[in-house]
Amino acid sequence: MCQGFKFAGVASGLKKDGKKDLGLIYSEIPANVAGVFTRNEVKAAPVILDMQRIVSGTCQAVIANSGNANCCTGEKGMQDAISTARWTAKALALSEEQVLVTSTGVIGEPLAAEKIQAAVPDLVNDLDPDRISDFAEAIMTTDTVPKVVSKKGNLDGKSFTVTGVAKGAGMIRPDMATLLCFVMTDAACPSDILYEMLLKSIDHTLNRITIDGDTSTNDTALLIANGLSGAVINSNAQNRQFQPILDEVLMSLGKQLIKDAEGATKLVEIAVKGAKSDVDAYRIADTIAHSNLLKTALFGEDANWGRILAAAGRAGVPIQPDAIDIYFSDVWMVKSGMGCGKKAEAEAAQILKQPEYTITIDLKAGKGVASVFTCDFSIDYVKINASYRS
Amino acid sequence: MCQGFKFAGVASGLKKDGKKDLGLIYSEIPANVAGVFTRNEVKAAPVILDMQRIVSGTCQAVIANSGNANCCTGEKGMQDAISTARWTAKALALSEEQVLVTSTGVIGEPLAAEKIQAAVPDLVNDLDPDRISDFAEAIMTTDTVPKVVSKKGNLDGKSFTVTGVAKGAGMIRPDMATLLCFVMTDAACPSDILYEMLLKSIDHTLNRITIDGDTSTNDTALLIANGLSGAVINSNAQNRQFQPILDEVLMSLGKQLIKDAEGATKLVEIAVKGAKSDVDAYRIADTIAHSNLLKTALFGEDANWGRILAAAGRAGVPIQPDAIDIYFSDVWMVKSGMGCGKKAEAEAAQILKQPEYTITIDLKAGKGVASVFTCDFSIDYVKINASYRS
Numbered sequence: 001m002c003q004g005f006k007f008a009g010v011a012s013g014l015k016k017d018g019k020k021d022l023g024l025i026y027s028e029i030p031a032n033v034a035g036v037f038t039r040n041e042v043k044a045a046p047v048i049l050d051m052q053r054i055v056s057g058t059c060q061a062v063i064a065n066s067g068n069a070n071c072c073t074g075e076k077g078m079q080d081a082i083s084t085a086r087w088t089a090k091a092l093a094l095s096e097e098q099v100l101v102t103s104t105g106v107i108g109e110p111l112a113a114e115k116i117q118a119a120v121p122d123l124v125n126d127l128d129p130d131r132i133s134d135f136a137e138a139i140m141t142t143d144t145v146p147k148v149v150s151k152k153g154n155l156d157g158k159s160f161t162v163t164g165v166a167k168g169a170g171m172i173r174p175d176m177a178t179l180l181c182f183v184m185t186d187a188a189c190p191s192d193i194l195y196e197m198l199l200k201s202i203d204h205t206l207n208r209i210t211i212d213g214d215t216s217t218n219d220t221a222l223l224i225a226n227g228l229s230g231a232v233i234n235s236n237a238q239n240r241q242f243q244p245i246l247d248e249v250l251m252s253l254g255k256q257l258i259k260d261a262e263g264a265t266k267l268v269e270i271a272v273k274g275a276k277s278d279v280d281a282y283r284i285a286d287t288i289a290h291s292n293l294l295k296t297a298l299f300g301e302d303a304n305w306g307r308i309l310a311a312a313g314r315a316g317v318p319i320q321p322d323a324i325d326i327y328f329s330d331v332w333m334v335k336s337g338m339g340c341g342k343k344a345e346a347e348a349a350q351i352l353k354q355p356e357y358t359i360t361i362d363l364k365a366g367k368g369v370a371s372v373f374t375c376d377f378s379i380d381y382v383k384i385n386a387s388y389r390s
Numbered sequence: 391m392c393q394g395f396k397f398a399g400v401a402s403g404l405k406k407d408g409k410k411d412l413g414l415i416y417s418e419i420p421a422n423v424a425g426v427f428t429r430n431e432v433k434a435a436p437v438i439l440d441m442q443r444i445v446s447g448t449c450q451a452v453i454a455n456s457g458n459a460n461c462c463t464g465e466k467g468m469q470d471a472i473s474t475a476r477w478t479a480k481a482l483a484l485s486e487e488q489v490l491v492t493s494t495g496v497i498g499e500p501l502a503a504e505k506i507q508a509a510v511p512d513l514v515n516d517l518d519p520d521r522i523s524d525f526a527e528a529i530m531t532t533d534t535v536p537k538v539v540s541k542k543g544n545l546d547g548k549s550f551t552v553t554g555v556a557k558g559a560g561m562i563r564p565d566m567a568t569l570l571c572f573v574m575t576d577a578a579c580p581s582d583i584l585y586e587m588l589l590k591s592i593d594h595t596l597n598r599i600t601i602d603g604d605t606s607t608n609d610t611a612l613l614i615a616n617g618l619s620g621a622v623i624n625s626n627a628q629n630r631q632f633q634p635i636l637d638e639v640l641m642s643l644g645k646q647l648i649k650d651a652e653g654a655t656k657l658v659e660i661a662v663k664g665a666k667s668d669v670d671a672y673r674i675a676d677t678i679a680h681s682n683l684l685k686t687a688l689f690g691e692d693a694n695w696g697r698i699l700a701a702a703g704r705a706g707v708p709i710q711p712d713a714i715d716i717y718f719s720d721v722w723m724v725k726s727g728m729g730c731g732k733k734a735e736a737e738a739a740q741i742l743k744q745p746e747y748t749i750t751i752d753l754k755a756g757k758g759v760a761s762v763f764t765c766d767f768s769i770d771y772v773k774i775n776a777s778y779r780s
Contacts, residue, residue, distance in 0.1 A: 042703030042711045072699055072711065074728045107696025108729045212682045214697070215704045292682070293604045293775055300776025306497025307604070309462055313432030314605045321432040321462065338464045339498045379772045385683055386690025 001129055001150060002161045003186040004028040004228035008126035009138030012119035014067030014105070014112060022116060023138030024123050025062040025182060026092065031226035032188075033059045033100070034195035036202055038219035044071035045081040046101040047218060053097055057191030060098040062222060063088045063116075063123075064139050064180060066167070070103040070111045071217045080113040087117050091124040102180050102220045104141055104167065132165060139167040139180050142384055147256040153187075153231075153245040155238050160187040160231035162242075164249040168211065168257040179257075181206065181221040183249060187242060188227025190234065197243055198223040205250035209373045211261040212381070213290045258373050259355075263380030266298055267373065269358040275368030280317045282370035284361065287315035295377030303348035305334050312361060319363055327360040328352065391519055391540060392551045393576040394418040394618035398516035399528030402509035404457030404495070404502060412506060413528030414513050415452040415572055416482060421616035422578075423449045423490070424585035426592055428609035434461035435471040436491040437608060443487055447581030450488040452612060453478045453506075453513075454529050454570060456557070460493040460501045461607045470503040477507050481514040492570050492610045494531055494557060522555060529557040529570050532774055537646040543577075543621075543635040545628050550577035550621035552632075554639040558601065558647040569647075571596065571611040573639060577632060578617025580624065587633055588613040595640035599763045600679050601651040602771070648763050649745075653770030656688055657763065659748040665758030670707045672760035674751065677705035685767030693738035695724050702751060709753055717750040718742065 006026045015021040035054045037047050053059070063084055070077050081101045089096040103111070126134070136146030150163040166181040183198075202221060223246070225233075233242050258267045270289045275281035288294060291311040297304040305326050312319060326334035328348040333340055351357050398414045405411040425444045427437050443449070453474055460467050471491045479486040493501070516524070526536030540553040556571040573588075592611060613636070615623075623632050648657045660679045665671035678684060681701040687694040695716050702709060716724035718738040723730055741747050 040700060040703035041705075041707075041709045042699045069696070072696060072724075072727050072729070074712065074726075107694075107700060108724075214681055214683045214700065217696075217700050217703060291604055292602045292771075296772050296775035299772060302777065304497075306459070306462060306607075309432045310430060310497060310604065310607050313430035313607060315431075317431075319431045322464070334462075334498075336464075337462055339462070377772060379769050381682075382686050382689060382767060382769045382772055385686035387692065 001132065002163045002184045004226045005184045006127040006129050007132040007135040008123050008128065009131065009134030010119055010123050010126060012065070013115040014065055020134060020138040021065055021067045022119050022123055023064045023135040024088065024127065025135060025184065026127050027060050027224065027226045029226055029228065030058050030060045030098065031224045032057055032191040032194055033222060033224045034191050034198050036198055036221045038216055040215050040217050040219070042071065042217045044069050044103055044218045045073060045077035046070055046103045047220060048078065049081045049085070050100045050102070050220065053100060056097065058098065059100050059224065060094050061088055061092055062100045062102065062182060064102040065116060066104050066139050066141050068103060068105040068109055068111050069107045069218050072108040073110055076110060080111045083113055084116050087120045091120050100222065102218065104139060104180055104218050107217060132163065136165045141167060142262050143167050143260055145260055147253055147260070149249050149252040149256070151245045151248050153241060155187065155231040155233065155241055158229060158231040160185060160229040162245050162249045164253050166253040166257060168260055179216055179219055181253060183223045183246065185225045186227065186229035187225055187231040187233055189225040193233060193239060194223050194225055197239060197246055201243065201246045201250050205247060205254050208371060209254040209258050210289050211258065211264070211375055254373060258375050261375040262384045263378035264375035265355070265378060266376040267356045268298060268375065269371050269373050271358050271360045271371045272363065273360065273369045274363040274365055276366040277368040278370055279368070281368040283317050284312050284315040285370045285372040287311050288361070289372040289374035292377055295374065298352065299376035299378045301349065301352040303328060303333060303345060303352055305339065308359065308361065309337070320365060323364045325362040325364065329357045391522065392553045392574045394616045395553070395574045396517040396519050397522040397525040398513050398518065399521065399524030400509055400513050400516060402455070403505045404455055410524060410528040411455055411457040412509050412513055413454045413525040414478065414517060415525060415574065416517050417450050417614065417616045419616055419618065420448050420450045420488065421614045422447055422581040422584055423612060423614045424581050424588050426588055426611045428606055430605050430607050432461065432607045434459050434493055434608045435463060435467035436460055436493045437610060438468065439471045439475070440490045440492070440610060443490060446487065448488065449490050449614065450484050451478055451482055452490045452492065452572060454492040455506060456494050456529050456531050458493060458495040458499055458501050459497045459608050462498040463500055466500060470501045473503055474506050477510045481510050490612065492608065494529060494570055494608050497607060522553065526555045531557060532652050533558050533650055535650055537643055537650065539639050539642040539646070541635050541638050543631060545577060545621040545623065545631055548619060548621040550575060550619040552635050552639045554643050556643040556647060558650055569606050569609055571643060573613045573636065575615045576617065576619035577615055577621040577623050579615040583623060583629060584613045584615055587629060587636055591633065591636045591640050595637060595644050598761060599644040599648050601648065601654070601765055644763060648765050651765040652774045653768035654765035655745070655768060656766040657746045658688060658765065659761050659763050661748050661750045661761045662753065663750065663759045664753040664755055666756040667758040668760055669758070671758040673707050674702050674705040675760045675762040677701050678751070679762040679764035682767055685764065688742065689766035689768045691739065691742040693718060693723060693735060693742055695729065698749065698751065699727070710755060713754045715752040715754065719747045
């Protein structure tokens, strides 16, 4: 794990079922930080607070609660977010500006902040370098498993670690960030470079996953660097050594999110190639990845490639339907806009039973490529979301 | 019913279950016609054929099949569409250019055109002014009920009738037309005025309904006028008397489509008001109407208004969340961006049990208004679409 970071997660009573719902990340020394937040016009109170505080470029602790989004909660909601940071700062003997706050859960219900206040001493007491899984559990909503990943890298002979933790599992589409995601590193790095690297990485990782096409009011991704490993990032060449590690961490978290998506049974890469540009390829991949008709067919393990072409055709990009090839993994399913017949169907049926596979759409019009990762759309997704608040 | 129009519907064997799958509309005299077609880049063979033929502005018959979309079927598909028109024309003693062809069903499977050829004589033989319900049945795919509506109007003392028939029930979003829709009138009208009126009407009716956000490769809406009532449309004032009748017919069909949407249990109007412009209002209503999270909550009869605000916030329109009011029918649910409490929740719970209701979102920022009609997203939608081809 990253040097100098400690974690904790406890049950404060915000979740009705008594599960962990309050988490804390603490760096032993002040760290540099960068953040990316939801682009939704409706922003939760803690998002608004963090967007103000992160301008300083430093923080030393992040407190996160699940069970309530503290969104659409008015003046009291903002006061609750500020108080949460203040109680945490006091228990850690920090200035309150050094504490960021994140929340996730139901929108529009007042936060029972007194439960957080009562639990903060225990939370601080539990801080431990090895308790990241407690933290990961404490931020879960409809997630069924905690999501943590750690990768090691090297800069000028000094090894460093990048550790990420995130939660899903619905209200997710690629739009700047995706719900709550915290990445810690013991490399040293100025906050403006952290921000550049985080943006660049998210663009090809978290912004390429979708579950249901809805974006959250609470999306927050933070990258926190405390420098305790001695590894230092301050030039482009060194960034290039850090960036791929960060990409790996965020892509791993992204895939973990999709695999644990509400009701999902499949992780499917929609890979578009042969587009006139990468932007065109992305638009088509994104439209296919969001098609409810395709996603229900994937749930049914039905190689309904007509729905892929129909979705590609409404992406707002000119295409030549009778040029298009489609592959399910390595099975050639559609050749020049027409089905490859019964044998291909039978082979594709086997691919569709797998938990992970790629659907490749070759437009044969250029060199543009893009991938979006999606999941199937199941009966359980509907069940989970029909009764989320009850 | 409209004077001079005859209808038929038979089972040709295209549908595996032996239900009606081939329909015919015939006008006793050549009629003027206008059509609106899918904007999907992937267009079925009959759509491509009709787009060529409709340029003449006249037609006398429309043959429609369900059970196969004749889309992504290559050269053979186009030949099958042409042959279908030719067989029909021969049996009716018409020129083949006077016959339009529409198809709906699975994409990407070759059309068993020989079944159509064999059934055409029976189909023509069955033509009758009173058999529109047979035609309506013959174009059904996942629809559970046929959709027909008739309205009467008056022009210069001469009464006329507008009769519409349509099919759903999935792969529907507002994008120029919505699957197959045929509107007949016995008023007389030049085809260019028919086109203007059809476009104008669709913009506020069929283009304001959504089921699942996917658009079809086969969308076709036709307006056919044979003039046999003696009523004549040829000036703006007279158009204004015809337009509202056409609007009524298309809105009725649109609502019938939503009520019979795949798996749907609710017809919900998303009414946005107080936007800076009608375009802003439409964008927000459209985004809310497509939110899977809201649609699953509506299925669960859960007044989860946070999901309405979250969807409004990602519509790409600047909004002031703490100004927004939301009503479920006449229940004031959200006031200035915050929930109205337990009493409102209890009242809203009663509204959500109804089969039809309106959700009103008041942005309090201007005079822009727009409505989009949507349905809930149910377990049955997933079941229907997970196994559509099997």
